[in-house]
Amino acid sequence: MPRSSPLSTHFRFDSKSSSSTLRHFDLWCNKKGAFALMGSLGRLSSRSLETEIPIMVKILELTEGAKDAMPLGQGAVYWQPPEQALENIKQIAWEPSSSRYGTHEGLPELKEALLKKLLLENKLYKSSVMVTAGSNQGFLNLVLALCDVTDSVVLFAPYFFNSYMSFRMTGITNILVGPSDPDTLHPDADWLENILGESQSIPKLVSIVNPGNPSGTCIPKPLVKRISDICRDAGSWLVVDNAYEYFIYDGSEHFCVEGKHVINLFSFSKAYGMMGWRVGYIAYSSEADGLRTQLLKIQDNVAICASVISQRVALGCLEVGRPWVTDRVKTLMRNKELLIDALSPLGDGNIKGGEGAIFLWAKLPDKYQNDFDVVCWFAQRHGVVLLPGSACGVPGCIRVTFGAVTETECELAAKRLKKGLEELAADGMVAGPDSSC
Numbered sequence: 001m002p003r004s005s006p007l008s009t010h011f012r013f014d015s016k017s018s019s020s021t022l023r024h025f026d027l028w029c030n031k032k033g034a035f036a037l038m039g040s041l042g043r044l045s046s047r048s049l050e051t052e053i054p055i056m057v058k059i060l061e062l063t064e065g066a067k068d069a070m071p072l073g074q075g076a077v078y079w080q081p082p083e084q085a086l087e088n089i090k091q092i093a094w095e096p097s098s099s100r101y102g103t104h105e106g107l108p109e110l111k112e113a114l115l116k117k118l119l120l121e122n123k124l125y126k127s128s129v130m131v132t133a134g135s136n137q138g139f140l141n142l143v144l145a146l147c148d149v150t151d152s153v154v155l156f157a158p159y160f161f162n163s164y165m166s167f168r169m170t171g172i173t174n175i176l177v178g179p180s181d182p183d184t185l186h187p188d189a190d191w192l193e194n195i196l197g198e199s200q201s202i203p204k205l206v207s208i209v210n211p212g213n214p215s216g217t218c219i220p221k222p223l224v225k226r227i228s229d230i231c232r233d234a235g236s237w238l239v240v241d242n243a244y245e246y247f248i249y250d251g252s253e254h255f256c257v258e259g260k261h262v263i264n265l266f267s268f269s270k271a272y273g274m275m276g277w278r279v280g281y282i283a284y285s286s287e288a289d290g291l292r293t294q295l296l297k298i299q300d301n302v303a304i305c306a307s308v309i310s311q312r313v314a315l316g317c318l319e320v321g322r323p324w325v326t327d328r329v330k331t332l333m334r335n336k337e338l339l340i341d342a343l344s345p346l347g348d349g350n351i352k353g354g355e356g357a358i359f360l361w362a363k364l365p366d367k368y369q370n371d372f373d374v375v376c377w378f379a380q381r382h383g384v385v386l387l388p389g390s391a392c393g394v395p396g397c398i399r400v401t402f403g404a405v406t407e408t409e410c411e412l413a414a415k416r417l418k419k420g421l422e423e424l425a426a427d428g429m430v431a432g433p434d435s436s437c
């Protein structure tokens, strides 16, 4: 398995791009030599330079660039937050406390509701909570609080690209990418046991996502427990990203593990359609000595607090609760079926996931290792935006999201995807992708 991402070779900056950010970056890179002569001005941090361009920036560009493209690339849901959570917003907006800084760890009433939820739903009995501006910020806070640049860390391929980027941009280069079972895509615990048992320097942090992004699988309870035990025995932190805890299909079960070494991350983004409101939370053991203090230092310098008004909306969501989410998750079953059928030209054995989260994971025919080209071709020629597997450390694959479209939209998306895959199989990438991709 690769230790460093193959991604960088896939990205080409587009001088015709609509994104001024990328254009400026492009210009900067082209002129780097000239800037280098001007003192330290041209020396952007190697931490950042050596981090991949966010795949989501490219995906959103593809979505904008391809007229009427169906959004099967970004991990999102089609619904908005519950009406009950939104209806008081106007009034809340006028309360002075909504415009002041909130407490670093989150509004006391939200924290209290979260601790109750963690206890009742997740069976986490000894948790402390920090509310963050989305769980991605929570993950970054944790990396900053737990890891030094000389530490090694563990992910499993296919991995969640933002976790990889958080490590890279905080200067961590020793990223051990473990394999997953080729059939189930579950993290390979035997490999983990060997690595944690053998290493001269034990990895500081092991990260798993359950249900998986991008795999779309659910890690069974005994395996989550085993991974936790391996980490505990070796003295590694285990960070579990539970962003899709409510997105479970086909009788699978989501399970949280508790321990002094375990940190659970959660998000309001997908369950409650709150992507743009930016609220997530970290649940860590109240017995984890000193962690709270370090998290507070980081929080004070990154977000200070999650948006107060967003936290109020999140509280309204908790009042509505899981049944509201479950009703919406059920509507995704049909989307999933439609897209599994659309992927059928790839062959059944090449389609995985769909037990949890909002993702299917599919292997392209062997000759399409450059999956980014395939993704561009789909966007330009077939009007469907997908995510290249190389962004998750496994080239030659695609991730298909079934959460961001309604059933009617999904019918159209599935038709386009199937047509594209049939064409790919019969004739290859006819007429493309063009050079603007």
Ligand SMILES: Cc1ncc(COP(=O)(O)O)c(C=O)c1O
Residues within 6 Å of the ligand: 075, 133, 134, 135, 136, 137, 160, 209, 213, 241, 243, 244, 266, 267, 268, 269, 275, 278, 279, 280
């Ligand atoms: C596994 C996982 N974790 C975290 C996030 C980010 O969540 P948030 O919007 O809470 O930052 C995502 C979003 O796609 C995700 O898929």
